[in-house]
Amino acid sequence: MAGEAKQGIIDGRAISKQIEAELTEEISSMKADTGIIPGLATILVGQDPASQLYVRLKHKACDRVGIYAEDQKLDASITQEELLDVIENLNTRADIHGILLQLPLPQHLDAKEAMQAIDPAKDVDGFHPYNMGNLMIGDEGFVPCTPAGIILALEYYDVDIEGKDAVIVGHSNVVGKPMAAMLLNRNATVSVCHVYTRDLKSYTAGADILVVAAGVKHLIKEDMVKKGAVVFDVGITEEEGKIYGDVDFESVVNKASLVTPVPGGVGPMTIAMLLTHVTFAAKKIE
Numbered sequence: 001m002a003g004e005a006k007q008g009i010i011d012g013r014a015i016s017k018q019i020e021a022e023l024t025e026e027i028s029s030m031k032a033d034t035g036i037i038p039g040l041a042t043i044l045v046g047q048d049p050a051s052q053l054y055v056r057l058k059h060k061a062c063d064r065v066g067i068y069a070e071d072q073k074l075d076a077s078i079t080q081e082e083l084l085d086v087i088e089n090l091n092t093r094a095d096i097h098g099i100l101l102q103l104p105l106p107q108h109l110d111a112k113e114a115m116q117a118i119d120p121a122k123d124v125d126g127f128h129p130y131n132m133g134n135l136m137i138g139d140e141g142f143v144p145c146t147p148a149g150i151i152l153a154l155e156y157y158d159v160d161i162e163g164k165d166a167v168i169v170g171h172s173n174v175v176g177k178p179m180a181a182m183l184l185n186r187n188a189t190v191s192v193c194h195v196y197t198r199d200l201k202s203y204t205a206g207a208d209i210l211v212v213a214a215g216v217k218h219l220i221k222e223d224m225v226k227k228g229a230v231v232f233d234v235g236i237t238e239e240e241g242k243i244y245g246d247v248d249f250e251s252v253v254n255k256a257s258l259v260t261p262v263p264g265g266v267g268p269m270t271i272a273m274l275l276t277h278v279t280f281a282a283k284k285i286e
Contacts, residue, residue: 009253010232010260012149015156016268020065023275027066030283038282039068040098040124040274041090045083045109046076051102058100061271067278068095076106083109084117091119098124098278121284124277127173135178138185142277147179149269150211150232151186157258159209159230161186167203169193169220169246170213175234179211200224212246222251231259234266 031037040062042055055071062069072086083105090099099122105111115123120130126142135143154161166188170176180190193203195214204210204224212220213234225231225247235246245262253259260266 008258010153010157010258010265012153012260012265012268015153016272019152019272019276020061023065023279027279030279031066036282037066037068037095038098038278039070039093039096040100040278041070041072041093041096043072043074043083043086043090043099043101045074045078045102045105048104051104055102058271058274061275062278065275065279067275070096078109080109080113083114087114087117091117091122096122097281098122098274100125100274122281124274124281126178126277132173132178135181135185140182140185142281143182144174144178145270145273145277146175146213146234146266147182148273148276149266150179150234151182152273153232153260153269154209154230157230159258161188161209164188164208165191165206166209166211167191167193167207168211168213169200169204170211170215170234172213175211175213179213183209214246216246217244218246218248220247220252222248222255225252225255227255228257229255231256232266233260233262236262 027038042058044051044055059069059071090096099118101114103111115127116129118128120128123131123142126144131142134141161183166183168176168179171192171194176192180192183190191203193200201224204220205226207226207229209230210225211232211234215235215237217237231247231252233245233247237244243263249261
């Protein structure tokens, strides 16, 4: 999928709407031809407001395209063994093609063990070591949804990745590390920065493609961005009811060739990739 030559703001909502339209048609055909309806199970432990919101948004998106979605709402006091039992039950269900464990979990639970208990074939978040390992060798099946959404946007806006200098700020397993691998798979020259990086500006100012996922309000200022760069702002900070990104959008938007807003940028594309993964998982069993 490629968009017309566009400059300025990366419209994540427009990209996600196009993906959803394509998936709606694909899922309708799948149901008619095979009787299979893609199914997603989310696991929500406790009542964290942000996690509840994220799960609701994912379920609404599933409804829009025709994916069956159910939420396993678990009490915050659940034991590790009980959580693993829930995951194992979902692993065996034929009507569930994707399993998403909403993070963070309560502190007494081992998120790593729980993530590894998910069947790799249903790991639509792309966090299982099997899928992460495939990503590292260039076999991109289920990959983390946010980096996948960013690659999708680069393709949509016809941004050539090969040979470009790419800088990622943040080295999490959710965004930074898989983002680096996906850019390397497309022959970018990649630098990964983090809280221990000295002189962050010396890296970001030379980036053709800049991905910022640090969770620090307005960390990236105009003087830290190369003129004409493509900038993806993954960070979210909430202050007094307002949402801010890691990039000082108002100052950077006129310097970058393309930049994502917060909200309305990376978030919708992330959910679009989740829907894509669930549909792909269902197609594999046709």
